[in-house]
Amino acid sequence: MLLSICRLQANLRAQKVPDILKKPWDVIAVDFSGPYSDGHYNLVAIDKRTRYPEVVKTHSTAFQPSKEKLKTLFATHGSPRQLESDKRPFNSRELAEFATTEGFHHHQVTQQHACANGKAESSTKLNIANAFIQDNTSKERDAEKNQPRRIGEKFC
Numbered sequence: 001m002l003l004s005i006c007r008l009q010a011n012l013r014a015q016k017v018p019d020i021l022k023k024p025w026d027v028i029a030v031d032f033s034g035p036y037s038d039g040h041y042n043l044v045a046i047d048k049r050t051r052y053p054e055v056v057k058t059h060s061t062a063f064q065p066s067k068e069k070l071k072t073l074f075a076t077h078g079s080p081r082q083l084e085s086d087k088r089p090f091n092s093r094e095l096a097e098f099a100t101t102e103g104f105h106h107h108q109v110t111q112q113h114a115c116a117n118g119k120a121e122s123s124t125k126l127n128i129a130n131a132f133i134q135d136n137t138s139k140e141r142d143a144e145k146n147q148p149r150r151i152g153e154k155f156c
């Protein structure tokens with residue numbers, strides 16, 4: 001019994017305790033969701049400390065339009081210390097130059113390991129689900145508006 005308690009304590013000491021981020025927007029995770037029915041994409045940036053999402057609509061996943069959107073986010077929140085993303089499309093030389101200019105470290109995670117970029121990945125799934133729900137409810141609402149109302153029926 002005593003031996004198993006000692007092993008348990010040794011295992012607890014051996015586990016690495018994750019660093020607690022000191023300030024918001026210090027480390028962010030970035031990913032794209034889409035394309036949506038009108039052809040746009042959402043650039044999703046998640047603060048790893050507070051889990052605060054920023055979602056920006058963009059017409060392309062190319063780096064140049066993404067760079068402009070990121071600049072807007074950095075103007076609002078400040079440049080992060082680290083930006084985490086999967087390799088698509090954030091693996092360009094242009095991003096490396098942008099990271100140097102803005103003063104952040106770009107940490108690439110593999111697409112096959114979604115847990116590493118989990119905050120952004122799960123947020124993009126949530127955005128897709130919300131867009132689908134919103135699109136379907138607006139279609140239902142439009143269909144209801146075209147139906148004739150009965151006398152005495154309230155229209156909401």
